[in-house]
Amino acid sequence: MKETPNHLIGEKSPYLLQHAYNPVNWYPWGEEAFSKAQAEDKPVFLSIGYSTCHWCHVMERESFEDDEVAQALNRDFIAVKVDKEERPDVDAVYMTVCQALTGSGGWPLTILMTPDQKPFYAGTYFPKESRYSMPGLMDLLASAAQQWRENRKELLGSGERIAMALRGQTVKKKGRLTKDLLVSARSWFRQTFDRQYGGFGASPKFPSPHNLLFLLQYAMLEKEGDTLQMAEKTLLQMYRGGIFDHVGFGFSRYSTDDKWLVPHFEKMLYDNALLTMVYLEAYQITQNVFYKTVAVKTMDYILREMTDENGGFYCAQDADSDGQEGKYYVFTPDEIVSLFGENDGRIFIEYFGMTSGGNFEGKNILNLIGNPNAECVNEEIERLLPKVYEYRLTRTKLHKDDKILTSWNALMITAFADAYRILEDNRYLDAAEKAMSFLQSSLTDEQGDLRVRYRDGEAAGMGGLDDYAFTVWALLSIYDATYDVDYLQQASELNQKMLNRFHDKESGGFYLSASDAEALIYRPKETYDGAIPSGNSAASLCLTKLAALTGNPALQEAADQQLRFMAGAAQEFPAGHSFALTAMTAALYPSREIVCVVKDGADFERVKSLLHKKRMPNTTVLVKSAENAEQLAKLAEFTREYSLRDGKSAYYICQNNACSPPIYDLKELDQKLSQ
Known part of the structure; x- marks a missing residue:
């Protein structure tokens, strides 16, 4: 390892710091790097990844720690490293380039470009030397350097054409909002469903929780048992497989096989947040304790x-x-017997399907694929698990990326808020509110604008669309869990900032970066729901919900425009926009608005508890009290007219644009909501 650090040493990102002592003279993304490229007349070698990326580690060990590679890069290029989680805008631009030029993408992402950031070559992982049909990095660098010297005009022209093509992609036509989009998506999921192991398509299999949320919602609205069964089968099989960590809990990123047995072992916050939401939703629908x-x-x-x-x-x-993938998670039978003794050890081995030959490089990924009782809690196994967990901690260490990202934190806050609402366990509300308080104190600047990440006492990065849309969603989720109007007000204010800074008023939709953000070669407008829902899909949900809660005509117009924009974006492949389709159900199916006017705190708690016990799709709830009446009226003007009757709490229900007479008895409200 090089003794003197490169220009990454002053960064906070764990990914950038992992490369700070490479012999490659890395620069962080910024003016210094591009000014140097201009001054020295060199192309830029851009490498994008993240700290828990297995193939990023491999490429670092093979190439970026290698003196011969470093010599070529330092001589002929300006090398720039980007953490995709800190700069999702940069990643989005150049991932689009890679997908357009190669037909696929992934990390590490490798881009060669001009000093003015226009790309002329794209790829992902490269070994140091050519291997089979895969070009080697050394050959690529030598060829690119020669082309830069001898064929500069063509490279510059190629970069300009790519940049122009990207800028031409941003305009999307608005579509017509119909149930046909939902039916088409459901049909695609049905055609690609793996009836034996759950999930969709062949390996590798990704959890894609937003797809499952869509299927659960669609199944309930259309009363389709087979659609519900697809979601349930997938949820069961994911838990049975090795993608779920049966010792320490939580889900890995994806499965490399059809059975969900062998995962790519990294665990991401966003997967676990979204999967928590899905299992909670399945529990609320089915009341099957397994999902809980x-x-x-x-x-x-x-x-x-x-x-x-x-x-x-x-x-x-x-x-x-x-340096070994999965080493932390796998066991041999001998380890287990030595830990527990013969009797308990054999029980554990049999329960998790362990064998002497193993199922992953001679060792065992614990799984329940062959266990017929996987859905049942086994008290004996639950008693043994803590000891295995403690033993695992002593064997080897896992690197943890301890950045705190606004967007991913907002997803986890939504999951905890949902958990409190559905399970009524105060621990989950405490977690949601404490995390939201942290976002507002440490990841929000003095003007109320969001930052991207926090680490080691420092917040950095101008917040993007995902940060705003997911945080508005999180605030609305805490509001749904508490009916505290402060959260509704905060959601409304942040939503307005999102509209002001990201909304394309001419063509519709939201840009990924703010209007005052750093200008890149083009301004992406992402709609596809990939590993997580797109910011545009989340914005659709937030606008639709806020419009219903507040009765604000301007918000309703913005929501309608956004849904039409997303309908146009989803036209070619609706299943790739499943979270946007979930948001569309609010406009395509009957909706219900409830206003509860409570006389005191005791009635407030009683009605809150009653409403939490109900699964009420396409329903918005406002709870008005003497304490919040004025604040609520400023947010939702129509609530001024709702009042107590003869000192008694009153419950108003409107459905399908028609309002019923007020109800004054909680039992009657319960019956009405159960119909």
């Missing part, structure tokens, strides 16, 4: 291993330990 158990275990993992003392949530845990 998985959600609770996943939240236990987050609270135990991924929560900062100030309430924020860390990004990820690595797949690798001591």
